[in-house]
Amino acid sequence: MARSSSDSIVHEQAAGWLMRLQAAPNDVATFEAFEDWRDAAPEHREAFDAVQDSWALFGEQAAAPELLVLRRNALDRAGWTGRRRGFDLSRRRGLAAGLAALVLAPLTFYGWRRLRPDADQTLRTAIGEQRTVTLSDGSRVSLDANTLVKVAYSPALRLAEVVEGRAHFEVAKDRARPMKVRAGRRTVTALGTAFTVEHEGERVVVTLVEGRVAVTETASPRGVAPPPKELAPQQQLVFAADAAPRMHEAVDVERAMAWREGKLVFDDETLADAVARVNNYSRVKIVVEDAPARALKVSGIFNAGDTPAFVEAVQSYFPVDVSTDDSTVQIRSRS
Structure with a gap:
């Protein structure tokens, strides 16, 4: 089925973004600009996914001489050399056409097998x-x-x-x-x-x-x-x-990575932040009831999953009251 004019333009833009990302993989500004374009409309994301799928068809043959020539010709038509990172797609329709031909051309002519991108x-x-x-x-x-x-x-x-x-x-x-x-x-x-x-x-x-x-x-x-x-x-x-x-x-x-050894290390962190991490290891949840208690600063090393030991330390060092039931531990500032 033939694409509409607007669909073709979007696919041409997607192809252009793919080339920009490949030419400048470490350029943060380019990547952020691409994200803005991709997230602007659902059809942008769909078009880019389609272009990626088509590009993946090349697989290991993407460096074949025939494809390198096609790629270089497409870039030359756009006046976009290795020394020039930017381009104006609206002013260089030749780039869109060249990229569309390169990326979306039928590949059965080359007899290459379809290679999918890495799965999400x-x-x-x-x-x-x-x-x-x-x-x-x-x-x-x-x-x-x-x-x-x-x-x-x-x-x-x-x-x-x-x-x-x-x-x-x-x-x-x-x-x-x-x-x-x-x-x-x-x-x-x-x-x-x-x-x-x-x-x-x-x-x-x-x-x-x-x-x-x-x-x-x-x-x-x-x-x-x-x-x-x-x-x-x-x-x-x-x-x-x-x-x-x-x-x-x-x-x-070593302290920052202690969580991989089953240790939780807190260094002058708020009780609210510390509790958020402690709760990741236990189905008995700690709830800090009020803002003054949440703002208390906690330091120390605890065994991941040992919620009673953590609560006991907090109760010993801070002016708080603790109450418990089957599923929660409530901590609140002492009146």
Whole structure:
């Protein structure tokens, strides 16, 4: 069935974005602009998925001389060389036509087998469960308890989202496809490196173990996006609701990674944040009843899942009252 004129334009735009992403895989501005275009309309996402599927048909033959010539001719028609990163699609219709011919042409002529992109994955751990998953590119993801991570790979990008909980990423090196990990409005971009992302409510914590990463933020409804922040090993970047981001230098990596050994480490954290993590390991939930109690600062090391020991420590050190029933523990400031 022939496409309408508007459908063709959208598919041509999608093909153009694929080429831009492949030509500049580490360009954060390009990726953010692509996301804005993709999320602007459902047909944009559908068109880009279709272009990715078609591009995947090339498989390992994408570097064949015939295809390299086609690709170079398409770029030359657009006047887009390796030294020029941007293009104006509305002014260069030749690019759209060239890309459409390159990406969407029937490939039975070449006799190549269809190769699909890496399948999307949803990784989930239950309360008190931890596990490590090896992704299709060789990267490893270690999930803390009660964590949800979504993964979507394509020929041009490796995308993951920490929807909730905490995950440690050991990223396989692939300079053609950077790994981007989202957590709320923040995105971590990395190549071959190891880092942890924690996402609890409005709080996001990025801890770099080795390599380098860049952390970007999408613009809030009230302002523009701040510049990217780069992390070096042993640095930790903390985002909290209604507070400026805080960079911690020379973080004790062993303490930061103690959760993988079944330990919960709190270093001057609010009781509300500490309780959110403790609750990931027990079906008996702690509820902090009032704002003064939630703002109390907690430090210490606890065994994951030992809720009674945590509650006993809080009751011993702070002016709070504790009451319990079969499923909850209530903590409130003492009158």
